[in-house]
Amino acid sequence: MTQLKFHRMEEAALDSIMDEESIPRVGVIVCGCGSEIDSVLAIDDLLQQINSLPGVVYTATRPFPCSKDGRQSLRQAIKRQDLERLVIAGCTPRLIESLFRKTAENAGLHPSYVSIANIREQCIYAHADQPRSAQRKAFDLIAMAVHKTICITPARHYSSKINQSAMVVGRGLSGLTAALTLANNDIDVILVDRADFLNEPPSPFQAREDNLHARQIESVLTHNRIRYLTCSQVTDVSGTPGDYLVTVSQNGQATPYEVGAVVLTGDEEVAVADPRTGNLQDVLCDQGIALSPYQPDAYLDKLAVLFHLPQDQDGYLLEPRVRLYPEAVVNDGVFAVGSAHRPAEMEELLLQTYVSCGRIMSFLKRESIDKLAPVAEIDQALCTGCGNCIKVCPTHSIDMIQGQSNLSLASVDWARCIGCGNCVTACTAKAIRLPEWDDLTLLNQISSAFGNGYGPESTPECFDNAPGILALACDWSAYAAADLAGIRGLPYPPSVRLIRLNCSARFDPNMALWALLNGIDGVALGVCSLGDCHYGHGNLWARQRVISLKQQLADRGIDPHRIRLFMLSGDDAGQFASEMTEFAQELRYLKDTFKIPKYQKQAAG
Amino acid sequence: MSKRLETEVWPQELCAGCGLCVAACSKQVLRWNGNGQPFRDTIIKTVGYTKVALDSCTFCDELCAEVCPRLVHWTPIDARVVVAAHARRPFQSGAPNDVIKSILAAGLVSGLLDGVVTLDVEPWSLKPIACVVDSVEDILSGIGPQYLWAPVLDVLNEAVFVRRMEKLAIVGTPCIAQAIRRLKETDNPRLKYYRESVALSIALFCTGIYLPELIDELLLRKYEIWPEHVRRLEVSKDERWLRVILWDGAERRIARQEAEPYTRAGCASCTDYLGESADLAVGQLAAADDASTLLIRTRTGDVFVRNATLMNLLETDGDVDTDALLAATHEKKKRSRAHALKETQVLILDALADPGKRDEAIQNFIRLYRMPARSNKKQLVLDGCTGC
Numbered sequence: 001m002t003q004l005k006f007h008r009m010e011e012a013a014l015d016s017i018m019d020e021e022s023i024p025r026v027g028v029i030v031c032g033c034g035s036e037i038d039s040v041l042a043i044d045d046l047l048q049q050i051n052s053l054p055g056v057v058y059t060a061t062r063p064f065p066c067s068k069d070g071r072q073s074l075r076q077a078i079k080r081q082d083l084e085r086l087v088i089a090g091c092t093p094r095l096i097e098s099l100f101r102k103t104a105e106n107a108g109l110h111p112s113y114v115s116i117a118n119i120r121e122q123c124i125y126a127h128a129d130q131p132r133s134a135q136r137k138a139f140d141l142i143a144m145a146v147h148k149t150i151c152i153t154p155a156r157h158y159s160s161k162i163n164q165s166a167m168v169v170g171r172g173l174s175g176l177t178a179a180l181t182l183a184n185n186d187i188d189v190i191l192v193d194r195a196d197f198l199n200e201p202p203s204p205f206q207a208r209e210d211n212l213h214a215r216q217i218e219s220v221l222t223h224n225r226i227r228y229l230t231c232s233q234v235t236d237v238s239g240t241p242g243d244y245l246v247t248v249s250q251n252g253q254a255t256p257y258e259v260g261a262v263v264l265t266g267d268e269e270v271a272v273a274d275p276r277t278g279n280l281q282d283v284l285c286d287q288g289i290a291l292s293p294y295q296p297d298a299y300l301d302k303l304a305v306l307f308h309l310p311q312d313q314d315g316y317l318l319e320p321r322v323r324l325y326p327e328a329v330v331n332d333g334v335f336a337v338g339s340a341h342r343p344a345e346m347e348e349l350l351l352q353t354y355v356s357c358g359r360i361m362s363f364l365k366r367e368s369i370d371k372l373a374p375v376a377e378i379d380q381a382l383c384t385g386c387g388n389c390i391k392v393c394p395t396h397s398i399d400m401i402q403g404q405s406n407l408s409l410a411s412v413d414w415a416r417c418i419g420c421g422n423c424v425t426a427c428t429a430k431a432i433r434l435p436e437w438d439d440l441t442l443l444n445q446i447s448s449a450f451g452n453g454y455g456p457e458s459t460p461e462c463f464d465n466a467p468g469i470l471a472l473a474c475d476w477s478a479y480a481a482a483d484l485a486g487i488r489g490l491p492y493p494p495s496v497r498l499i500r501l502n503c504s505a506r507f508d509p510n511m512a513l514w515a516l517l518n519g520i521d522g523v524a525l526g527v528c529s530l531g532d533c534h535y536g537h538g539n540l541w542a543r544q545r546v547i548s549l550k551q552q553l554a555d556r557g558i559d560p561h562r563i564r565l566f567m568l569s570g571d572d573a574g575q576f577a578s579e580m581t582e583f584a585q586e587l588r589y590l591k592d593t594f595k596i597p598k599y600q601k602q603a604a605g
Numbered sequence: 606m607s608k609r610l611e612t613e614v615w616p617q618e619l620c621a622g623c624g625l626c627v628a629a630c631s632k633q634v635l636r637w638n639g640n641g642q643p644f645r646d647t648i649i650k651t652v653g654y655t656k657v658a659l660d661s662c663t664f665c666d667e668l669c670a671e672v673c674p675r676l677v678h679w680t681p682i683d684a685r686v687v688v689a690a691h692a693r694r695p696f697q698s699g700a701p702n703d704v705i706k707s708i709l710a711a712g713l714v715s716g717l718l719d720g721v722v723t724l725d726v727e728p729w730s731l732k733p734i735a736c737v738v739d740s741v742e743d744i745l746s747g748i749g750p751q752y753l754w755a756p757v758l759d760v761l762n763e764a765v766f767v768r769r770m771e772k773l774a775i776v777g778t779p780c781i782a783q784a785i786r787r788l789k790e791t792d793n794p795r796l797k798y799y800r801e802s803v804a805l806s807i808a809l810f811c812t813g814i815y816l817p818e819l820i821d822e823l824l825l826r827k828y829e830i831w832p833e834h835v836r837r838l839e840v841s842k843d844e845r846w847l848r849v850i851l852w853d854g855a856e857r858r859i860a861r862q863e864a865e866p867y868t869r870a871g872c873a874s875c876t877d878y879l880g881e882s883a884d885l886a887v888g889q890l891a892a893a894d895d896a897s898t899l900l901i902r903t904r905t906g907d908v909f910v911r912n913a914t915l916m917n918l919l920e921t922d923g924d925v926d927t928d929a930l931l932a933a934t935h936e937k938k939k940r941s942r943a944h945a946l947k948e949t950q951v952l953i954l955d956a957l958a959d960p961g962k963r964d965e966a967i968q969n970f971i972r973l974y975r976m977p978a979r980s981n982k983k984q985l986v987l988d989g990c991t992g993c
Binding site (some may be wrong): 023054150151381382383384385386387388390391399400401402407408428429430439440443444447454509510513514516517548551552553555556557558 | 612616812844845862866868873874936940942946947950957958963966967974975977979
């Protein structure tokens with residue numbers, strides 16, 4: 001018999017990761033933007049203040065850092081001063097970030113280490129009439145950028161080859177057209193057909209006068225780049241975009257095929273009887289669906305499950321970005337055409353097919369997938385295998401893989417990850433990190449939005465008598481709208497500090513709580529309008545999280561109006577300005593009723 | 606009036622589903638909502654034409670908060686003895702369920718027990734049920750816990766107050782053992798009857814328990830295994846597979862990954878793998894093929910194991926791979942960080958309303974997120990600042 005003692009696990013040393021010595025060397029360049037910025041701000045004072053920020057070793061002002069000469073001198077500064085991080089205070093990152101990142105990369109600095117403080121759109125343009133507030137806000141914005149950049153995690157570089165072949169599933173009009181178009185462009189195509197169309201009775205589509213179908217079949221059968229599999233079904237899919245391994249079962253025999261892209265199309269052509277009149281409609285559908293009472297074939301459900309594609313309420317494959325990228329599905333490398341999306345007329349069907357073929361060819365012609373973009377990374381030492389991330393991933397890019405011990409741990413497929421950050425928010429152990437948008441950078445920015453330390457004591461009392469507002473802004477909507485509001489000069493309170501989020505799915509209730517705990521009066525979250533999210537349903541996730549956070553606050557007797565969610569599109573500057581003004585008014589009313597006494601604020605009277 | 610469960614447990618998805626709060630509620634207003642989640646029912650009183658919703662939690666004894674296993678941190682009870690156990694006649698098997706049955710049968714025969722509250726399945730539909738058993742025959746013919754969730758302690762009232770059992774054994778997952786431990790540690794006189802009726806708690810090693818939907822959706826629809834053909838479910842030794850053992854002796858394997866989505870939400874935060882609060886903990890990990898690992902944590906547990914050994918129903922010998930046990934414990938202990946994060950979230954919410962807790966909340970938050978050190982002093986001279 002063995003004696004055994006189970007000691008309580010010692011918690012890992014969770015000391016602060018950063019002491020004074022390990023803070024990287026930061027250079028801050030304040031752009032004069034001709035004379036637009038320095039005509040409003042006292043640049044010298046600003047530079048003096050910036051010098052007190054952690055890690056800042058170099059400050060300078062340039063009239064046009066974005067010009068050719070300006071970038072040249074930036075490169076020199078990085079090399080001479082041996083800078084490890086670069087902060088540029090100037091115009092909006094949406095406009096200029098990629099340019100400066102390229103410059104930094106040329107100078108040997110990782111692109112993720114460049115941060116932009118948006119003092120032009122959010123400060124100079126927006127609050128030109130209140131120069132003192134603008135000065136204060138400019139400093140805060142720069143401080144936020146510095147604090148962000150000192151603890152940022154750089155994005156990693158990923159790369160993989162793309163297999164130069166495609167698989168077309170289904171041999172409807174769209175399937176045949178897609179196969180022929182791709183094959184004529186020198187791409188090897190495997191055409192998977194559930195039946196054998198040579199031995200089938202002609203459908204109305206086949207019987208059409210122009211005999212398109214017969215001509216297409218003939219070309220398909222004779223084309224040397226098309227491999228036609230009859231009586232076969234897709235039974236399993238693995239691999240990543242550009243390198244799928246699709247198992248096709250033909251006459252009960254399973255064969256794996258390696259392909260770079262997969263095209264899902266409707267399967268059979270049936271003209272549909274109008275349910276009201278009983279006449280055969282002139283509508284020609286891939287699969288016999290003209291009106292919503294008809295459901296797509298069960299085979300489509302199976303394909304959707306295999307390829308992890310979202311379906312709409314009728315069972316068709318969802319186009320998540322229908323306004324931006326019509327005819328596309330969530331995953332790269334999988335394309336849906338024709339009745340896989342919705343019933344369509346023949347002309348529309350062909351148009352869709354050609355659009356998709358163009359996409360497929362440009363996808364395959366890239367030859368390799370190179371990604372220097374934020375991809376969720378899971379810390380296996382912290383992952384607890386709870387599976388929350390899997391439930392929320394819009395692209396199903398997370399799988400549970402058996403770890404070294406008894407629990408399965410999550411692991412991310414980088415090629416499928418779109419970097420929305422939903423899993424990071426959902427992770428209970430905070431074991432997932434999204435480079436450039438990780439918790440630490442965002443929380444550190446929040447702490448420096450108004451003050452210098454942690455906690456309400458460190459937050460100065462005055463925001464020009466206005467309540468302090470933290471606006472977490474989705475890059476695609478609220479952030480763009482804020483820029484536009486600045487350009488148009490729409491007034492909103494200067495006590496608003498914007499933090500850019502890649503997607504509202506990255507909004508973590510802990511951020512809002514941390515902001516309130518730091519003495520910020522209210523937190524606004526600007527998200528895309530319904531159906532506009534670039535990452536699927538990030539805005540809905542954010543809304544759900546805000547609702548439950550509000551409930552939790554209300555339970556404790558704190559007014560839930562301190563959290564505000566607004567939906568807007570990227571060009572809706574007016575709404576942004578009015579939401580902010582309204583929110584400030586609301587908070588001013590709440591300020592007296594807030595249960596958090598602002599220690600010093602109240603003492604100072 | 607206690608609404609701690611409504612703020613700290615249920616919305617945080619911590620609920621283990623043990624059912625003790627529902628059983629113990631002094632006003633009988635806690636019920637199951639059909640999704641395995643307890644909720645507070647509102648009682649509506651009709652006075653003439655007027656309907657009044659009663660706030661039933663007023664003047665109650667707060668028994669739910671007193672018994673909920675998720676509201677406290679547990680220090681493991683150190684294992685006194687770790688052995689490999691094998692059930693002898695009539696089972697001749699090393700399966701954990703058979704080891705448990707041996708111990709229970711011995712206890713019932715010798716009068717150490719007069720009843721057992723256990724998790725079982727309805728053999729036709731594989732629907733998990735909580736049941737009270739008082740005869741050896743029922744123990745022997747039952748299938749035993751099958752990693753499928755049912756609120757075990759829901760039937761505690763039946764056992765204690767209806768059938769008047771005084772020496773109960775409770776068999777279940779580690780969270781059930783935690784609930785029983787809470788029950789035993791409280792000195793609330795209103796919980797006396799429960800406390801005094803429980804003699805023994807046995808826990809199975811647990812990585813998470815599955816919701817009963819697993820049977821319909823995964824087994825039947827995906828794998829086309831009919832519930833009535835299934836003899837029992839088992840988790841393979843390396844915890845990678847869910848083994849479905851059929852009555853005809855065949856075995857089907859399902860990857861645990863596929864079953865993962867059916868895990869009860871409250872399990873995601875559980876840190877207890879080895880039944881650290883139970884008198885006895887049994888599981889397959891770290892044991893040889895025809896044996897189970899048996900952890901004896903208390904003297905009570907020791908007595909029951911001795912009893913079963915003396916009655917020749919149980920055989921305890923052989924070594925156990927303790928390294929594997931430790932590794933498995935460690936893996937689940939990582940969840941304490943998730944716990945700490947959730948607690949900090951609650952703490953921040955409290956701190957917003959109560960300035961006294963603010964420093965602690967800030968310190969916890971900084972530590973958990975490993976935020977860089979900052980000086981709280983105002984170093985800045987803000988020339989542009991106005992409004993003061």
